[in-house]
Amino acid sequence: MNNQDLKYDVRNILETKMPYLIKLLNGKNISWTKINKNFKKHYQFKKDNYSNGELIDVNIFSLINQFILNNENSFGLFYFCNFTFKQLFYRLTKNELEFTHKMIKCILTNLDYKYLNFVGEIATLNYYMSSGNFELLNIEEKIYQHKDVHADLFLKRKKNGLKFLVEIVNIHLENKNFTTIDEMELFISGKLREKHKKTFFENPSYNLTIQPVIWTKNIEQIKLLEKGFKKDEKYFKDIRIPMCYLTYQDSNSNYEHRFEYITTILYE
Secondary structure, three states: OOHHHOOOOHHHHHHHHOHHHHHHHOOOOOOHHHHHHHHHHHHHHHHHHOOOOOOOOOOHHHHHHHHHOOOHHHHHHHHHHHHHHHHHHHHOOOOHHHOOHHHHHHHHHOOOOOHHHHHHHHHHHHHHHHOOOEEEEEEEEEEEOOEEEEEEEEEEEOOOOOEEEEEEEEEEOOOOOOOOHHHHHHHHHHHHHHHHHHHOOOOOOOEEEEEEEEEOOOHHHHHHHHHHHHHOOOOOOOEOOOEEEEEEEOOOOOEEEEEEEOOOOOOO
């Protein structure tokens, strides 16, 4: 059998390896035939890019494939995704689960590294819901009545009923080789200015903030990021402290996953 004859059953793979991703679809319809065809096309095109145990141009399916192949470079992110999907599923109410399929569909249909943007959105939502202080009202809520601009999360604070919008911007540093704090800050500031310009106009329907999620390639980048933020904590109006992801592995090969603000992620 050659590659042209291979058949893929993405749903079956996900139900086995990432069952809570399927649960977050919450029974909503999705074209698995189209996903299978797209995955087959992508896999055949990219298969030669995997060499020397490195993850190159990954999507959610190649991440799972590398995990199945016992590539240790995939373990941290794979376990983090599973951990986050499971936590969020149990933290949401039946009504709130009506919205999560929008994010999951984006993870399954983005066949390049951009799927991480939607993992970032889910991880941010999971962080909010971990406190028990918020209610999820919608995903992709319209910000302005007369403009086609949407925010990723529409939340309500349970304590006082305050409704607010959160637009998430994912910033990728994985392929960047910054040597100074100033270089990193210049790059991040440019991304934040661009996002602010595209998001903020006059009179949004609700309070609106931007939440940066910064993807790093190693702990050294996180340390540099933390130093840069402490050096200048002003950033921009309406933009929150950036969040990032980190997985620790202890001497017993147990994983600890963190997704939190850069000012706290390195500390107990």
